[in-house]
Amino acid sequence: MILASSWYAEIAETFEKCFIRDDRYLLLFDGIGVTIKVSLLAAFMGLIIGFIIAECNLSKHKFLNIIGKIYTDVIRGTPSVTQLMIIYFVVFATVNWEKWIIAAIAFSINSGAYVSEIIRAGILSIDKGQTEAGRSLGLSKSQTMASIIIPQAFKNIFPAMCNEFITLIKETAIVGYVGLVDIQKAGDFIKSATYEAFMPLIATAIIYFVLIKILTIGLGLIEKRLRKSDKR
Secondary structure, eight states: OHHHHHHHHHHHHHHIIIIIGGGTHHHHHHHHHHHHHHHHHHHHHHHHHHHHHHHHHHOSOHHHHHHHHHHHHHHHTSOHHHHHHHIIIIITTTOOOOHHHHHHHHHHHHHHHHHHHHHHHHHHTSOHHHHHHHHHTTOOHHHHIIIIIHHHHHHHHHHHHHHHHHHHHHHGGGGGGGTOOOHHHHHHHHHHHHOOOHHHHHHHHHHHHHHHHHHHHHHHHHHHHHHGGGGO
């Protein structure tokens, strides 16, 4: 009993030291906000970039095809942290924008390469007869793509897109390299201030897990609604 009470007292003291003292828990709350902002903007822009690059990769125009392939090869072949630092310290070095916006742009460029391949695979998974049916109804190529192919492809690629978004959230843990205080960097600050490693790292891991679990449940509900039409 004495050992147990001593252990609980030590845990409580460490918790108070890491999170309560000097309101250090606020660092984590602010870090959550930064992570969410960067992830959402990066996911939105990455989806747009991915769709454009997918169209380039599927295009019969040689120049567009080459651009799409070079983009995906370069982005997928280099580390995301290197891309982040190039975008922040080189490309946007003289631009007076907020750090989180520049970081989101860097992550969207990275995510766009992977999203483009997901979208390309989804479009190619749709039977060519669907395109022929659309054209026979008098629809143009772009109308057929927008009204027939994309809606069907979207349901097929939705799980993969969800996985990409989840991966994107975890990848944002490197934004500390450009001076942003996200969840991971907040944990590092607490660790440096208190000389306690276990509690801040566990707290960081738990926060990421909870965020991703909530996102997974939400996306799962959306996927179920999308699949309802398949059962009719």
